[in-house]
Amino acid sequence: xxxxxxxxxxxxxxxxxxxxxxxxxxxxxxxxxxxxxxxxxxxxxxxxxxxxxxxxxxxxxxxxxxxxxxxxxxxxxxxxxxxxxxxxxxxxxxxxxxxxxxxxxxxxxxxxxxxxxxxxxxxxxxxxxxxxxxxxxxxxxxxxxxxxxxxxxxxxxxxxxxxxxxxxxxxxxxxxxxxxxxxxxxxxxxxxxxxxxxxxxxxxxxxxxxxxxxxxxxxxxxxxxxxxxxxxxxxxxxxxxxxxxxxxxxxxxxxxxxxxxxxxxxxxxxxxxxxxxxxxxxxxxxxxxxxxxxxxxxxxxxxxxxxxxxxxxxxxxxxxxxxxxxxxxxxxxxxxxxxxxxxxxxxxxxxxxxxxxxxxxxxxxxxxxxxx
Numbered sequence: 609x610x611x612x613x614x615x616x617x618x619x620x621x622x623x624x625x626x627x628x629x630x631x632x633x634x635x636x637x638x639x640x641x642x643x644x645x646x647x648x649x650x651x652x653x654x655x656x657x658x659x660x661x662x663x664x665x666x667x668x669x670x671x672x673x674x675x676x677x678x679x680x681x682x683x684x685x686x687x688x689x690x691x692x693x694x695x696x697x698x699x700x701x702x703x704x705x706x707x708x709x710x711x712x713x714x715x716x717x718x719x720x721x722x723x724x725x726x727x728x729x730x731x732x733x734x735x736x737x738x739x740x741x742x743x744x745x746x747x748x749x750x751x752x753x754x755x756x757x758x759x760x761x762x763x764x765x766x767x768x769x770x771x772x773x774x775x776x777x778x779x780x781x782x783x784x785x786x787x788x789x790x791x792x793x794x795x796x797x798x799x800x801x802x803x804x805x806x807x808x809x810x811x812x813x814x815x816x817x818x819x820x821x822x823x824x825x826x827x828x829x830x831x832x833x834x835x836x837x838x839x840x841x842x843x844x845x846x847x848x849x850x851x852x853x854x855x856x857x858x859x860x861x862x863x864x865x866x867x868x869x870x871x872x873x874x875x876x877x878x879x880x881x882x883x884x885x886x887x888x889x890x891x892x893x894x895x896x897x898x899x900x901x902x903x904x905x906x907x908x909x910x911x912x913x914x915x916x917x918x919x920x921x922x923x924x925x926x927x928x929x930x931x932x933x934x935x936x937x938x939x940x941x942x943x944x945x946x947x948x949x950x951x952x953x954x955x956x957x958x959x960x961x962x963x964x965x966x967x968x969x970x971x972x973x974x975x976x977x978x979x980x
Contacts, residue, residue, distance in 0.1 A: 616844075616848050616851070616971075617848065617967075617971035617972075619844065620841060620844040620845050620848065620967055620971065621841075621964065621967060621968060621971070623840060623844070623936070624836070624837040624840055624841065624939065624956060624959070624960075625956065627936060627939050627940060627943065628833070628939070628943050628952060628953075628956060630940070630943075631939075631940050631942075631943025631944050632943060632949070634940075634944065635943070635944050646734070646735065646738075647735070647737055647738065650934070650938070651938070654934060655832065655835070655836070655934075655935075655938050658835055658836070658839050658935065659688070659691050659835070659838075659839065661931060662839045662842060662843060662931060662935075663684070663688070665843075665924060665927045665928050665931055666684070666842065666843060666846055666928065668920065668924040668927070669846075669847075669850065669854070669924045669925055669928055670846075670850070672921070672922075672924050673850040673853045673854055673857070673925075674853075677849075679970065680846055680849065683842075683845070683846075683966050683967075683970065684842070686962065686966060687838060687842055687962065687963060687966070690838070690962045690963075691835070691838055692704075693705055694706055694834060694958060695831050695834065695835065697812075703811055703812040704812070705958075706813075706828070706829045706831055706834070706955075706958075707811070707812050707813050709826075709827060709828075709829055709954075710813070710823065710826040710827060710828045710829075711811065711826060712826070713826035713827040714825050714826045715823060715824065715825045715826020715827070715828065716824060716825050716826070717801075717810040717811075717815075717816035717819075717821040717822070717823065717824075718801070718821055718822055718823075718824040718825070719746065719797055719800040719801040719804065719820070719821050720732055720797050720824075721742075721743070721746065721773075721776070721796070721797055721800060722772070722793035722794075722796055722797055723793065724793060724794075725793070726772070726793045727776075728776050732822065733822055734822075738822075740777070741820075742820035742821070742822070743773055743776055743777050743820070744777070744820075745818070745819060745820035746773060746800055746804075746819070746820040747770065747773045747774075747777065749803075749804055749808075749819060749820070750766050750769055750770055750773070750800070750803065751770065753766055753803050753807070754766035754767060754770065762799075762803070765791065765795075765796075765799050766799075766803070768791050768796070769791075769796050769799060769800060772796060801821075804819050804820075804821070827950065827951060827954070828947065828951050829951055829954040829955045829958060830942060830946065830947040830951050830952045830954070830955030830956075831955065832938065832939075832942040832946060832947075832955070833939065833942055833943070833947070833952050833955030833956050833959070834955040834956070834958050834959045835959075836935045836936075836938050836939040836942065837939070837955070837956055837959035837960070837963065838959045838963050839931070839935045840932055840935050840936060840939070841959070841963040841964070841967055842963065843928055843931060843932050843935075844932060845963075845966070845967040845970060845971070847925070847928060848971065850925075851925075854923070854925035855925075857922070857923065
């Protein structure tokens, strides 16, 4: 028993660093996409809300397997607090630790919309969809700014900038009024930045994105590496304490949904015709043409209900495993595509600063208390 506990503990403690190493080896040995859509549904729905999903599934497991204890709850509170201050806010209305590190190392919220030729800067945002959304946000802000400013010069600059943004967004091909003063692209970029900064706090990555800017220039600890590492260690670390009960329940239930699924395949017009032996033409049309579809719909609904009950209520450990795989996949993708090596390592180190210590101590105590 101690050997299995030790093995599981090693996996919990070293999976994420080894994954980081594996990602760089894969990137060295084979080509991979130079960019990935950060706004894909997996990232938007699951990864960015990862701590919510992780918390939900973990406490479903704790409730289902009856393994609630004060130590697990304390670890959860500590990890939640660390996740919050590192990625959300150090305190109310302040930047999180990851943003403070970025700002302290020279990072800024940039609005370099135009390049030197007055065209859309290729380095402004990292995807076409983000460029489009950012331009819309900046445009909406400057419309309000133009309506409220009392400074005539700033009003003229806002008008000129709005015309430029309309051109970039493809709304209009209008030319600048010849009576307007010539404004260089760099001056427009500076005007956008100063106008937004004059009325909005853009000292956090979230506020910067909300106003259409992008984070650039400093050391940006990888939030994805940090979050995925924290979630993987939390799920695997707590799984170690209720795994035997979870596996026994899983084996006792068998593959209920799979066995029921085979009944869905046993639904054909020929089978219905042979079993029901309809006599009239109308009955034959119903049995051959409509009954299979109706029974299929009923069967699918029942199958979905059985699957949900099997996963959510009877065996939530399967959801936990699915989340671990998803977070591990996200970790691999982040390693391959996003951030520099130093930023990835700093994100990993910050996660291990708390989670590593917690689970090293917890796994060590768990192994000590197990029978030989």
